[in-house]
Amino acid sequence: MYKLDDLNPTQREAVTAGEGTLLLLAGAGSGKTRVLTYRVAHLIAGGEVPWRVLAITFTNKAAKEMRERISDLIGSESKGLWVGTFHSVCLRILRREIDKLPPYTRDFTILDTADQLTVVKDALREINLDDEKTEPRAFAAAISDAKNKLLTPEEYAAGSPDYYRRRAADVYRVYQRRLAANNALDFDDMLMLTLRLFRENPDILARYQEQFRHVLVDEYQDTNHAQYVLVNQLSAGHGNLCVVGDDDQSIYAWRGADIANILDFQRDYPSARVLKLEQNYRSSGKILAAANAIAHHNSERMEKNLWTENDAGEDIMLFQAEDGREEARFVARKIREITDLEGRRYNEFAILYRTNAQSRLLEEALMREGMPYRIYSGVKFYERKEIKDIIAYLRLLFNPADTVSFRRVANVPRRGIGTDTLEKLLLYAEEQNMPVMDALKEAPYIPGMRAQAVAAAESFSALMRAVILEWDGGSVTQLAETLLERSAYMDQWKDERGAEAEARRDNIKEFLSLTTEYDSSAPEAPVLGGFLTQIALVAEIDSLDEGENAVKLMTMHSAKGLEFPVVFSVGMEEGIFPSERSLTENRLEEERRLCYVTVTRARERLYFSYARKRLLFGREAAGKPSRFLAEIPQECLLTESSPALDPDAPMGRGFGTRAGRDWRRQGAKLINQDPGEFNVGEKVEHPLFGPGVVLSVNGAGGDAIVKVVFRREVKELVAGYANLEKMNM
Numbered sequence: 001m002y003k004l005d006d007l008n009p010t011q012r013e014a015v016t017a018g019e020g021t022l023l024l025l026a027g028a029g030s031g032k033t034r035v036l037t038y039r040v041a042h043l044i045a046g047g048e049v050p051w052r053v054l055a056i057t058f059t060n061k062a063a064k065e066m067r068e069r070i071s072d073l074i075g076s077e078s079k080g081l082w083v084g085t086f087h088s089v090c091l092r093i094l095r096r097e098i099d100k101l102p103p104y105t106r107d108f109t110i111l112d113t114a115d116q117l118t119v120v121k122d123a124l125r126e127i128n129l130d131d132e133k134t135e136p137r138a139f140a141a142a143i144s145d146a147k148n149k150l151l152t153p154e155e156y157a158a159g160s161p162d163y164y165r166r167r168a169a170d171v172y173r174v175y176q177r178r179l180a181a182n183n184a185l186d187f188d189d190m191l192m193l194t195l196r197l198f199r200e201n202p203d204i205l206a207r208y209q210e211q212f213r214h215v216l217v218d219e220y221q222d223t224n225h226a227q228y229v230l231v232n233q234l235s236a237g238h239g240n241l242c243v244v245g246d247d248d249q250s251i252y253a254w255r256g257a258d259i260a261n262i263l264d265f266q267r268d269y270p271s272a273r274v275l276k277l278e279q280n281y282r283s284s285g286k287i288l289a290a291a292n293a294i295a296h297h298n299s300e301r302m303e304k305n306l307w308t309e310n311d312a313g314e315d316i317m318l319f320q321a322e323d324g325r326e327e328a329r330f331v332a333r334k335i336r337e338i339t340d341l342e343g344r345r346y347n348e349f350a351i352l353y354r355t356n357a358q359s360r361l362l363e364e365a366l367m368r369e370g371m372p373y374r375i376y377s378g379v380k381f382y383e384r385k386e387i388k389d390i391i392a393y394l395r396l397l398f399n400p401a402d403t404v405s406f407r408r409v410a411n412v413p414r415r416g417i418g419t420d421t422l423e424k425l426l427l428y429a430e431e432q433n434m435p436v437m438d439a440l441k442e443a444p445y446i447p448g449m450r451a452q453a454v455a456a457a458e459s460f461s462a463l464m465r466a467v468i469l470e471w472d473g474g475s476v477t478q479l480a481e482t483l484l485e486r487s488a489y490m491d492q493w494k495d496e497r498g499a500e501a502e503a504r505r506d507n508i509k510e511f512l513s514l515t516t517e518y519d520s521s522a523p524e525a526p527v528l529g530g531f532l533t534q535i536a537l538v539a540e541i542d543s544l545d546e547g548e549n550a551v552k553l554m555t556m557h558s559a560k561g562l563e564f565p566v567v568f569s570v571g572m573e574e575g576i577f578p579s580e581r582s583l584t585e586n587r588l589e590e591e592r593r594l595c596y597v598t599v600t601r602a603r604e605r606l607y608f609s610y611a612r613k614r615l616l617f618g619r620e621a622a623g624k625p626s627r628f629l630a631e632i633p634q635e636c637l638l639t640e641s642s643p644a645l646d647p648d649a650p651m652g653r654g655f656g657t658r659a660g661r662d663w664r665r666q667g668a669k670l671i672n673q674d675p676g677e678f679n680v681g682e683k684v685e686h687p688l689f690g691p692g693v694v695l696s697v698n699g700a701g702g703d704a705i706v707k708v709v710f711r712r713e714v715k716e717l718v719a720g721y722a723n724l725e726k727m728n729m
């Protein structure tokens with residue numbers, strides 16, 4: 001049952017405020033989602049019909065949770081509520097109404113990202129832009145960007161002197177015509193077409209305005225322009241709109257979210273009532289003080305101050321490590337110390353980092369300590385495509401008969417060795433009983449090989465020989481660098497914009513850190529063989545047994561909305577966090593909000609750490625502490641420096657405790673969740689990459705590799721770690 005007593009006075013006011021427009025601008029952990037949930041329950045309990053209430057959340061997972069909470073509060077009365085994401089709500093509307101937008105009909109199909117790229121390529125061909133240098137993904141991203149801003153091709157091109165943009169508009173026009181001819185929608189069309197439907201059919205809009213007598217939106221600060229307009233239109237008649245959000249937590253501008261939606265809310269809705277929730281129920285006093293101080297360094301924000309009745313709590317700790325490896329070791333040991341001393345479980349800990357590439361050292365440290373951990377979102381370092389590719393190249397250089405690696409990279413990047421040619425080469429090698437790399441040299445004599453295929457095979461062979469010659473037995477890093485350069489591997493994403501391409505480049509650079517580290521540990525010859533053996537061992541541990549009690553690792557972005565008793569915020573260095581890009585592209589304020597989000601995830605304890613020098617992205621850099629650290633009241637902060645480099649020496653105060661060493665004997669245990677089975681064609685949603693469709697599934701259960709096409713990228717994810725939500729549409 002639901003009781004208004006469970007709310008503080010302002011929360012209660014927000015829940016019981018009757019008709020009208022309401023903005024609840026509330027800091028982290030102040031109960032925004034709780035208010036939204038109670039408000040829906042209160043409306044229904046007061047006699048409102050469930051299907052007249054529309055509540056919009058950021059993810060399908062959040063929608064599911066909200067539905068469950070409402071049902072806990074008022075039981076079966078909640079049946080029929082409209083709770084969902086923007087996409088799922090629009091889809092529901094279009095399934096009923098799209099025939100008012102000819103030539104679309106109600107049995108339209110939704111294109112996944114792979115299909116979408118195919119259509120982009122077709123469009124490029126149609127207007128003769130399909131040369132080798134053109135990157136279809138970049139055009140797909142431009143189209144998506146235009147649609148999120150509700151721009152037609154003509155509007156997108158209008159007045160722009162930018163050549164690229166005008167070409168993109170041309171592609172967009174042809175692309176859209178082809179979609180319509182196929183009765184197909186891409187993800188962005190769901191919002192765009194719903195809005196067009198409303199614009200061209202005022203009667204339909206009026207019907208939905210009439211139906212949804214109450215519209216509620218969570219995480220309003222991360223809405224984009226199209227979503228803003230949709231909310232605005234649906235609530236225009238009655239004005240019963242309740243949005244909750246925190247401008248300090250707007251962290252998706254890079255994906256089209258517009259912070260102005262919340263900052264200008266009062267201007268757009270002059271009659272809106274604005275309530276602020278300022279009591280935080282989540283974090284200790286010191287953690288909150290740090291969060292407040294960070295938020296105050298931004299200029300573009302609405303003034304608010306979080307306070308709490310919670311105890312001041314422990315000091316926030318800042319650990320200064322010599323290097324990234326020591327930092328990782330510090331985190332692992334600290335977790336062990338706290339679990340030993342306080343009897344905490346591993347799943348009370350979260351390690352948050354800025355980029356996925358940072359997870360490798362942490363994973364290794366946790367593994368070495370025999371601690372179970374789970375990585376949320378993103379694939380483990382060694383399972384990433386580009387890392388697997390480069391390892392396959394090295395294996396092939398080491399062992400010219402390695403057909404598995406040959407299959408993997410013979411045509412990556414594309415060099416004209418198609419499936420057909422590949423099979424012929426493998427067959428020939430098998431028949432002649434020779435290493436497949438040697439078969440390449442004999443390509444001219446292989447029956448049925450066309451001249452082009454022969455040339456492709458010979459040039460691949462020449463490439464690999466050139467790499468070996470140039471390397472001449474130097475370090476593994478030299479070899480990897482030569483390989484990357486000669487094979488032009490990185491050029492695959494050269495023209496690509498967006499986070500995915502950037503992540504790939506970062507991962508490759510991080511791989512070079514790994515080789516540099518190996519080289520400097522002065523291994524015995526044979527160098528390459530030793531290196532490959534070492535990484536094979538690390539990768540082997542990746543597939544161990546399952547369980548539940550695990551330390552959580554994730555990026556700061558994917559931690560939004562969540563809370564943990566103990567949080568480690570690692571890599572607090574200039575150039576990492578804030579990231580180098582945010583500094584050059586003037587996105588420091590968004591980066592600082594991300595810091596605020598990170599800090600406010602912590603309930604009881606918060607640890608920062610940074611390394612004085614770090615090998616990241618292939619080079620060693622001297623680490624300057626992040627400017628965000630200086631923004632925290634120093635009286636809340638306890639600094640500790642690296643005491644010793646001896647791996648077995650106790651680190652700092654408290655590290656001497658070694659109670660309960662039993663964990664050591666348990667060996668490494670890696671945990672993954674049971675995701676259920678994924679099916680090809682199924683719609684899924686990922687917290688970071690958004691909605692997507694399953695392209696292929698390899699293997700079963702938590703270890704299955706699920707290939708998903710998201711709106712802007714294709715990802716191979718390990719089912720158990722991927723944090724993929726099944727999306728019911």
Ligand code: ATP
Nearest residue numbers: 006007008027028029030031032033034281282561
């Ligand atoms: P975020 O900004 O991180 O999304 P939020 O504002 O949505 O946070 P909630 O997740 O709704 O906050 O609440 C944070 C925590 O505080 C939850 O554990 C919630 O149960 C608790 N909480 C909120 N309000 C109250 C209250 N009045 N009494 C007790 N606990 C509360």
Ligand code: MG
Nearest residue numbers: 032033034561
């Ligand atoms: Mg929330």
